[in-house]
Amino acid sequence: MPDTLTLRIELMHVKPKVIRTFKVSSNSSMYELHFIIQRVMGWNDSHLHRFEVGDVMIQPKDPYGFGGFDDFGETKDSSKVKVGKVFAKVGSKAKYEYDFGDGWMHKLELVERSESSNTEVLPVVVSGKNACPPDDSGGPWGYMALVDILKDPQHKYYNERKEWVDAVMGKDKFNPKKYSVEAVNERLVKMYEEE
Structure with missing residues (x-):
């Protein structure tokens, strides 16, 4: 049975700080983790992304067939790398970059690794602080x-x-200090119902 990983993600270089703590299965791929992060943070998934683990880039395999995505040193296909391998022990870290134009850099850290229970629904947000910036806000x-x-x-x-x-x-919807764990968890459930 896969383990449950509790990850902390923080959007770097912004104030107020945007932080989330969430649980995910160690058996999820890094590609799946990207979609989970999009919902957990509040992004729209309208830009390219990649993970950095030391000197290794983990990203979708050349999504547009242009070539050149492998020119940055060692690159791995995110659909073939398990989250549990990247975050093998408490304290394991990675970076997640979203939107190469705006350069939204996030730091990820494994804060807990535990045995999964049969009743646990994953992924799930445990806590969050402050709203995510709107996509394309510079x-x-x-x-x-x-x-x-x-x-x-x-x-x-x-x-x-x-x-x-x-x-x-949405009219009068944006508040940089607001984040609803419940609303995000509902979106995560819907994401998996749509599969």
């Missing part, structure tokens, strides 16, 4: 500028940025 510095602008209705770009955020996230 990377860490663009996002922090956006948060500052939205705090000040008198800012010269307030109306423009508020209109953009409302169009992307």
Whole structure:
């Protein structure tokens, strides 16, 4: 029976800090972990991604057939690498990059490894802090500028940025301090029901 891995993920270079703790099966592939991270964090899965484990890149196998994805040293196909191999012991670390243009870098760490129970539903979010930035918000510095602008209705770009955020996230839906573990866990259940 596969183990249950408790992972902590933090979006790097942003304030307020965006942190999640979640459980996943050690038998999941790194490719599956990408989709789980997308839901757990709140991303839209509209950009390329990769994992970095030391000097090794783990990513989808050349998704567009262009070639050149293997030019960065040792590269492994994420569909063939198990999460339990990357996160073999407590303290194991990796980085996850999403959207190479905006450069959203995350650090992942295994905080607990335990035997799975037959009743445990995985994946599941244990805790989370603060909202994920909207996709295409300009990377860490663009996002922090956006948060500052939205705090000040008198800012010269307030109306423009508020209109953009409302169009992307839904009218008055975005709050950088808000994160709902329950809502995300519902999305994770739906993700597996759709398979």
